[in-house]
Amino acid sequence: MAREITHEERGPFVLDESDQGDDGLIYVCRCGLSDSKPLCDGSHNATADEKEGVVYKYANDDADGERSEIGEIDDDCEE
Template sequence: MAREVTHEERGPAVLDDDDKGDDGLIYVCQCGLSDTKPLCDGSHNATADEADGVVYKYPDDDPEAERREIDEIVYADE
């Protein structure tokens, strides 16, 4: 499984102690769907049933939107 995600940030995010959860850990989003990037907000739960080998697009990177399968991820420099 893979998904196409739009990223608009142009620089790094600085994390500090305020970003730690109740367990003292910092959870960084890896699914690309979090509204609190770079921090995880649990949006990855929407990806739990994605099939291996399939590329998905969530409209507006919204985990609650109906995802669709796409043929491939197209990179801007291609």
């Protein structure tokens, strides 16, 4: 499964103790859909039924947005 996500930030985000959950851990978003990036807000639950090998785009990069299958993303792109 893959997702196309549009990122607009150009610098790092510093995490500290205030970012810890009740369990003392810090959860970082890896799905790209969290509204509280870089922290996880549970938005990844929307991806549970994505099919293996399919690339998806969520409208407005929002877990509640309409999900569409898109063409393959070329992993071999050179910068």
